Amino acid sequence: MIQFDTVHKRFPNGTTAVHDLTLDMPEGGVTVLVGSSGCGKTTTLRMINRMVEPTSGTIKVGGKDVTEQNAAELRRSIGYVIQQSGLFPHRTVLDNIATVPLLLGHGRRKARARAAELLETVGLTAEAGKRYPHQLSGGQQQRVGVARALAADPPVLLMDEPFGAVDPVVRTQLQDELLRLQKELSKTIVFVTHDVDEAVRLGDRIAIFRTGGHLVQCAPPAELLARPADDFVADFLGAERGLKLLSLKTLAEVPQGPAPDGGAWTLVRDEAGKPAHWRSADALELPVRPLRDGDSLLAALDESLASPTGLVARVDADGVLTGVTSRDEIHRHAGRAHSEARVAA
Numbered sequence: 001m002i003q004f005d006t007v008h009k010r011f012p013n014g015t016t017a018v019h020d021l022t023l024d025m026p027e028g029g030v031t032v033l034v035g036s037s038g039c040g041k042t043t044t045l046r047m048i049n050r051m052v053e054p055t056s057g058t059i060k061v062g063g064k065d066v067t068e069q070n071a072a073e074l075r076r077s078i079g080y081v082i083q084q085s086g087l088f089p090h091r092t093v094l095d096n097i098a099t100v101p102l103l104l105g106h107g108r109r110k111a112r113a114r115a116a117e118l119l120e121t122v123g124l125t126a127e128a129g130k131r132y133p134h135q136l137s138g139g140q141q142q143r144v145g146v147a148r149a150l151a152a153d154p155p156v157l158l159m160d161e162p163f164g165a166v167d168p169v170v171r172t173q174l175q176d177e178l179l180r181l182q183k184e185l186s187k188t189i190v191f192v193t194h195d196v197d198e199a200v201r202l203g204d205r206i207a208i209f210r211t212g213g214h215l216v217q218c219a220p221p222a223e224l225l226a227r228p229a230d231d232f233v234a235d236f237l238g239a240e241r242g243l244k245l246l247s248l249k250t251l252a253e254v255p256q257g258p259a260p261d262g263g264a265w266t267l268v269r270d271e272a273g274k275p276a277h278w279r280s281a282d283a284l285e286l287p288v289r290p291l292r293d294g295d296s297l298l299a300a301l302d303e304s305l306a307s308p309t310g311l312v313a314r315v316d317a318d319g320v321l322t323g324v325t326s327r328d329e330i331h332r333h334a335g336r337a338h339s340e341a342r343v344a345a
């Protein structure tokens, strides 16, 4: 757990970057800091590992006041990932990842073995480990940045716009990877972003700041989307709040029925039982895009609107058809998700 208690940061030039911040960031969870440019997100993050010292107030990590710890040791015990990955250009990828274990006194061999293991964890090949950072794509460099931050197995990970410089497709992949890793590792993560969708996707809690370093609201994404504290938060979350809320719900809770066979549409399957295509009564064939239980209600809504059949084909983890769900059923659940969120908030 990271605890901010009335933390204030005023820089020598008179700028107040963080204004009396009191905020708990739960252990093993992802707390996302969002807000417009200059509202104090990075300063908040950097006070946790003492790259910036607060003017007043206290910050505790795991119950210990950070100012009472040696700053260098503290920094080594907290992973830190930034947008430009911050890799050493003249060291190979493997050596970049091994840096912190080496600093912590692990022998060279052990540090490199750990680095090789982490390469795999973040989805890179052993071959990539032999290259230099400039020989990797932006997305791959970010993966290396994450691997390096994880190298000392720190309980806390600070991530400052880590995926800000990559294209949207790679960004989604990196977010997926982080969610997968987090399921295994349960780190206490503080994540800064400008992107509301990224915040909703990754955050267990989202803290919204406004200029002057004021915290406006901190809540789980569903609560924030259903009940923004004020117009500032509502505007910040954007016009599609309702759709974003559906991105948090999964298709698993929506019932399914048998696939149609012989009416206006037939869902044709291959020998393995996987959906192959839709066939109309007059033999028109259309592609099918099946969804799994873990897909979001938003994806289901999108597919139900896009599919001329008005049906969403559903498959199990192996891609085998389990049934179909109608557009009406999905709409009903979407409406219910909204009313439930409003009541719960």
Ligand SMILES: Nc1ncnc2c1ncn2[C@@H]1O[C@H](COP(=O)(O)OP(=O)(O)OP(=O)(O)O)[C@@H](O)[C@H]1O
Binding pocket: 011, 012, 013, 015, 016, 017, 035, 036, 037, 038, 039, 040, 041, 042, 043, 044, 194
């Ligand atoms: N070293 C410094 N000296 C003076 N002012 C600073 C310093 N660092 C940051 N600031 C100011 O403090 C305020 C908060 O900055 P900070 O970088 O924390 O904001 P941010 O929300 O992370 O912004 P961005 O999203 O643009 O990265 C800004 O007005 C910034 O100009």
